Amino acid sequence: MDVHDPRTDPPPEGWAAFRARCLPPVWDYELLRREAWLAKNPPVLAVVRQGPAVVGALAVMVCRGWGAGTFGPVSGGRFRPRWAEVYLPLLSGYPACVFDGDFTDRRTAIRQFERALREYVGPGLLGVVYRAMNPELVPALAGRARISREIDPAAVLVNRYSTVDEWAAGLAPDVRQYLNPDVATEAAPGRTDLDPHELAGLLNAHRARQDERAWAGGQRSRVGGLHLDTRSPIAPAYLDALVRRPDVITRTYRAGDGRLLGFNTMIDHPDGAAVHHWAALPSADGGRKGLYVDCYARCVAHMIAAGRPELTAGRAMLPEKQALGFGTRSLFSVAVPRPVLGR
Template structure:
């Protein structure tokens, strides 16, 4: 772990979840401000199983954690090996403040009453530069909420609006109110007659089965997007730094009491689709979704039924909103979702910390 860097405003520590213990006060900050994917054990598993392992930067105001940034230290887009990244040699690297396993949520979060965000961001950049060493080329802040941009932007920094996140605001008293707004060609996929089961904290699932289905689904999405000209062939997603989702990660995720996992199976018990939904008082999030294609025995439109059940949970529990990432926006618009703007900011090394 790097030595703390201190100013009159804040202190920033950089932690490697693979080898460092959880920061003091982390559990309380996570519960107060962050979705479940920031759980330290999940961060640890993600880091050990990623080709670009994330580190965790913690911003403190006195002894209290006031902010956090999840940061992938990246090498080549073509890198295929996994495991620890050595800091002993000078190698060109860049860093991405990004949550690759929760699209549409920023990987930079502060307490609502923390006012010195701009100074804290500069302090983070200096701490990260010292942690990574002279090979750090710069930092990319991906998928940031608009209110974060003033703290990230500045001279020599490039910001641009990217694909937005899908959001359904809870203005409904019943599910029927929501379904009434759906087109007939969408409503036909509700209740598809496929066996489905959902529960929090599931221990009955095979994480390898889930991972195979999920990674195949993601690969097909990338191939379709590349074919349509939206993405680069390098890794599927343009400048793709994501890793496949590992069974060990999913095993820990679906066991959590705040993660609702729904499965769909055919009459033989074969897994057709599954979804994980993150559930908090702050709101719900349609997290992972994966389904078999029709050519492999899949059933068309299962995602509509899944979203309907997520909406029903949001309404029943009185959650303020349901978010659903950045993919398949036309399909989500047909389900009543609107969009929330997101921005990315690129910071080259010469202006880091300035």
């Protein structure tokens, strides 16, 4: 079991092949490196091996506190209280613990990971929270004094459609009215024509409004949701690398004067597409109401045309996504205090 700091360590041997076979692009080592350098609670990467082969991985945020500064230090006092979260803050509907399909000894691997992380972080490690885990991972994570709880699910649309019109026919009239707005839109993979500062500004403002609504609606009470949010603002340098990838499709919506009204990144993978980032101007600032409906319709159209088995869409705005035909997939969080780490 190896623990790597993407800021200072080279990519693990065999990582690129495992990532391409089993993981979405947010696990790309260069993206992890940029995320880690620009995060207040930087991620590290734990790699599970069977002999020389990589058979599993865990992305781990080492958290210093909710009031931490913008950037996490490369090293810190080993006695300083910290906790760890196995979590993908930039793709919250997917687990940050993944094993190769042929690897079965997951419980042993999890205990080895916890011992390695305890040694890596030092005596100040208070425990580990596994956020947003798929149900099949829970037996390997559970045990004495480990707290497991179901959290807000991920939105999933299973591909049962032959055309996008077939999907749209199931929408309520008050939802369907937002399809095909009179707004200029453009989408392509590997885009090099975008200003990452413009994207980051819109996206971080959108996330801040979501957090405010969550506070007002009392949605921060569920373990593993937005409660005690440890995410960092998304940096322009990260988005710049993300939208240039050939497996990420970026769609933009612009007003007649060129102003950015909204944008979406969609992860495209043979195992399933994912509505990744979405951000839009609010109506009060000149945005277009319901623009996300058209965006989702175009993501569904890609899912159907490309023959992807499903389209996932994270864990926020579930009522709005249910109105678009999405079902849900159960997710769990497991909290492990230090005394039982590795046991």
